[in-house]
Amino acid sequence: MTLLDLGIDIGGTKIAMGLSKKQGVGLTRKLVFSSQGKLPPTQWYARLKENMWLVLGHDLKTFQDKGRIGVAIPGQILKDGRIGHCPNTPVLKKLNLAQWLKKDFKVPVHTDNDANAAALAEHQFGAGRGIQRMVYLTISTGIGGGIIEGGKLVTGNDHVAGEVGHLIIHFDGERCACGRRGCLEAYGRGPALEERIRRRLSQKKLSVGEKQLLNLAGGKASHWRNTLISRALKKHNPVILQELDRHSFYLAVGIGSLANILNPERIVLGGGLTQLGKPLFAAIHKHLKSVAIPKHVDLRPAALGADVGIYGAIALCRK
Numbered sequence: 001m002t003l004l005d006l007g008i009d010i011g012g013t014k015i016a017m018g019l020s021k022k023q024g025v026g027l028t029r030k031l032v033f034s035s036q037g038k039l040p041p042t043q044w045y046a047r048l049k050e051n052m053w054l055v056l057g058h059d060l061k062t063f064q065d066k067g068r069i070g071v072a073i074p075g076q077i078l079k080d081g082r083i084g085h086c087p088n089t090p091v092l093k094k095l096n097l098a099q100w101l102k103k104d105f106k107v108p109v110h111t112d113n114d115a116n117a118a119a120l121a122e123h124q125f126g127a128g129r130g131i132q133r134m135v136y137l138t139i140s141t142g143i144g145g146g147i148i149e150g151g152k153l154v155t156g157n158d159h160v161a162g163e164v165g166h167l168i169i170h171f172d173g174e175r176c177a178c179g180r181r182g183c184l185e186a187y188g189r190g191p192a193l194e195e196r197i198r199r200r201l202s203q204k205k206l207s208v209g210e211k212q213l214l215n216l217a218g219g220k221a222s223h224w225r226n227t228l229i230s231r232a233l234k235k236h237n238p239v240i241l242q243e244l245d246r247h248s249f250y251l252a253v254g255i256g257s258l259a260n261i262l263n264p265e266r267i268v269l270g271g272g273l274t275q276l277g278k279p280l281f282a283a284i285h286k287h288l289k290s291v292a293i294p295k296h297v298d299l300r301p302a303a304l305g306a307d308v309g310i311y312g313a314i315a316l317c318r319k
């Protein structure tokens, strides 16, 4: 059967969509435009549809014969198909997007949370191909992820399984964006590392290493960004090594706990912070020794890069 899968990745700032006509990785057409998540629902939806038309090359007939739509949503899908809490794209809240799309395009429509979709994408097309048990974590502004067992996504009873970012690693610890305390996300997300470094650079008395970092940030602690870490690592800056080690420890406590509970064949890490590559992975591995029960944890970087969202939406069609 010829495939014609339209994957739509709805993000807080942009919407990316792509058309896939073959198994595996490869997009025939791709389009990216701003989310405008505060527009009224009908206006927002009309704009989405217009862009879908463009990607489909205005050929609705062919698409209706063999097409499918997958949508990755930055929020939860409720049991009745509507979208639940969606902080960055308020237009989606309570919207039954799948139903609207089905009615207009008359093809099967599959929706899921974007982190679950990304986990499926890495399993189908990326770093988890060919294995049965996998955990995926994306470490960026927050920490999301998904669990694959027997080649399928674990959804749980209320479709909230795989919330790996809200694994509590510190009883009574720091407040997380979800309202709970001590979640892995509160400690391991990218901005948490950035904030710890900024605090160090804001002190009155600075060490030689801290001064070097402050210089990299142009002399202002508040200008420190995680994107400067690679440059600091090239200088063998001791403060960065220390902070990265501490951050990796937090991540290892979460990852190791997941390994102990699920014993997956592989754990795939994606998201902005993993661009650091070897220094981050090596530090996590070091700390895993004291956390994980399995002797070897196969930790790998995600393979799909920036298009993981579109592939996630396409993977939803093929799960």
Ligand SMILES: [Zn+2]
Residues within 6 Å of the ligand: 165, 166, 176, 177, 178, 179, 180, 183, 185, 186
């Ligand atoms: Zn949380």
